[in-house]
Structures are given as C-alpha cells and as structure tokens.
Amino acid sequence: MFPHPLIRVLSLLVMIVALAWGQPAVIAGASFVVALLLWRSGMEARRAAARLVRRLRWFFLSIVVVFGWFTPGVPALDVPALAAWLPTWEGLAAGGLRIGALALIAAAVAVCLVLTPQAALVGALRDLATPLSWLGLSRDRFAVRIGLTLAAVTALRDSPGIQAEPAAGSPWHRAASVGRVLYARALSKGETAPCEPVVIEILSPPAPWEWAIPLGLALLCGALAQM
Template sequence: MLHPAAQILLWIFLTLALQLAQPLLLAGLGVGLFFAALLMAADKLRQLLRRTRWIMLSLLVIYAWTTPGILLIESLPALSPTTDGIQDGALQLGRLFCALAALAILLTRLDTAQLISGLYGLCRPLGFFGLARDRLAVRLALTLHYAESAMLNRDSGWRASLERMLEPVEVAPGVIELPHFDVGARDAIALSVGLTLLVWVSL
C-alpha cells in the first residue's frame, strides 16, 4: 500500500492535471475514472455526487448564462444561454466529476485515521515555521468526525446538518492515535510518475 501522504499528493497532482487537460484527454480520463470508481468506490461516488449536485447545477447555469457567445435561442436574447457558455460549463463539470471520482477512490482506500496520518505527514514542513502540526491533526480529526456524523444523518435537511456542524461540542480528554507508515521506493516511483504526467499535460 502506498503511503497515505503519497496517495493524497497523487490526487492533488491529478486535480491539477485536470485543469490543464484538453477536452479529448479529459473525456478519456473521465471515462476511466468513472469505471474505476464504480468498481472500487461506487457508494462513496454516489454520496459525493448527491452532496454536490446543486453545486454542479449552479456551475453549469453560471457558465451558460454569463459567458459571452452565440445565443442558443436567438429569439429570446435576454433569457437564452450561450453555446460557448454551455460548452465551458460542461468542461468544468467534467473536471469536477473527474476530481470527485478520484476523491471517492481515495476516501474508500483510506479510512479516517489513515487520511489524517497522510495530511499530518504533508504538514511536516509547517514545523519549520513554528506551527504545531500535532494540534492541527487533532483539530482535523475532530472536524472530520463531527462533519461526517452530521452529513450521514438523513433524518433532517441540509440546514439542520449545517447547524449541527456549527454547534459547539464538549470534547472529553483523550488520546488520538495515528497509524505509522514508512515511506518506500514505491511511493517515490508513484509520485515521480504522477509529477511527470502533470508536467506532460501542462506542456
């Protein structure tokens, strides 16, 4: 298994590459990531898409009605979206979908402790600036715990879930244990490949 920090970095590299990918390459990545997510993380992908459906719709509407270009309905110039806006919106939706599909795979491969351990490792450079990454790990663990509990509660709407996440909570003193992972040659190879692909896409 790759180090959690390496897996998170690979997802970051992929997300950056998606912003630079041409439409044809993006379509190929979208198809591949869609089938990979269906095989490896179907439930998580369904959950992420359900939680972001209004964001996706808003993104498409904003691009379709605010981007200058050829009107789709010339007889209604004040109400018509533009073909350029629809194309740009669809392109951004494709990038967002690919990122969510990859995120679903990542969140399925890593449990909460592994995810925090990976982020804890990525925050190691903060120590050079005098910042305590131990405290950051604790805050992140608590945030993920209460946010996940609120989001998985389907008995009420999104407003009630948001209010529960913003409510102050009583935290009992305790110890948070994070799993330890050694960095190996596979991590270096995987990150080198991911970085190479990112540079290739940007050229």
C-alpha cells in the same frame, strides 16, 4: 494492491491541481484514471463516489447557469428573437468542463476516503505537513485538527436526516430553516460530546518506487495540458 497512504494523498492533490486548470485533455486523461480507480476499488467506493457527486448536483446546475448565460458567444438555439435570453455554446462548453473536473475530483476524493482508514489518512496528512515544522509550527497539532474535523464530518454524515419544521415561503426560507436546525444540532453535539482521543498512525516511509506514481501523474498531466 493500493499504494502507501501518503502516496495516495499526494497523487490526489496532483490530480486536483491539474484538473483545476480545466484543460479538456487533462480531464479526458483524469477520466480514465478515475474510471480505473473505481473499477479496482470495489462497490463501496463506487457508491460513495456516486453519492458525493449526486450531492453536488445543485452546484453543477449553478455552474451551468453562470457559464451558460453569462459567457459571450453563439446562442444555443438559432432563434434571433430569444438570442438575449439563451445560453451560449461557448458558455455551456466551459461549464461542462468545470462540471466534469469537479465530478472527477469528488469521485477521486470519495475513493481515497473509502480506501484509506481515518488514522492512516491523518498520518499521511501529518507527513505531508512536514514543511510546517520548518516554520516553527506543529504538524501534530495540524493532524489532530484534521482528525477532529474528519470525525465530526463522519458523525454528521451517519446521523439521521435533518428534520425541520415546515417553513412557509420561498425555498430560501426553507433552506434557512434547515440551517437553523443544523446549527442547533452542532451546538448540542459540541456541548455533550465526550472527549475522545484522536488516533494518528505514524506511517513507515513509502517504498522508493511508489514516489514514481505522483511524479508520473504530474508529468502526464503536464503533457496533456500542452496538447
């Protein structure tokens, strides 16, 4: 039995904030939590997590390059003649921590999206945005915008693969060609898409004991960060 949608989203935000610090102990603790979630959530959630992490592979590679080659430290290989061209152990370690944190965040987000229906997720975000009403802003409008964004992302994800005409030249030219096709598709969908209502589920309050989940997670991450 998984907790209330609001508790899920709040716990996810706590984990994201904790992992953003890149502390090894926090990453190790979050690895255990995410592994437990993947084990309990079923095959669909595991496949979604693997797919989302795989889509970040080129971003992970850029992290390795930036941290590995631009962080001062001991060269990864003991070859003095190539020392200026080699990554450093310190950079590779720092980059590895960032990659691990991002992979855990992506997996946790994928699990949350699979296990939480879209209407319930939007309702949870609406409740989470309650402080906006204290500032005179509309949390319902915020929730509607989130719902429209989720619907657009889902439609784009489920659409057939982008087919662009072969472009000569560097990979940057091919990427620009794909970008043009994607932009044209977005314009076409925006002009032809029918107006559909956005369903926002008005959630009942979480059980009192459920608030202990994000609170305990925050305390655990804080304790691990001090190690």
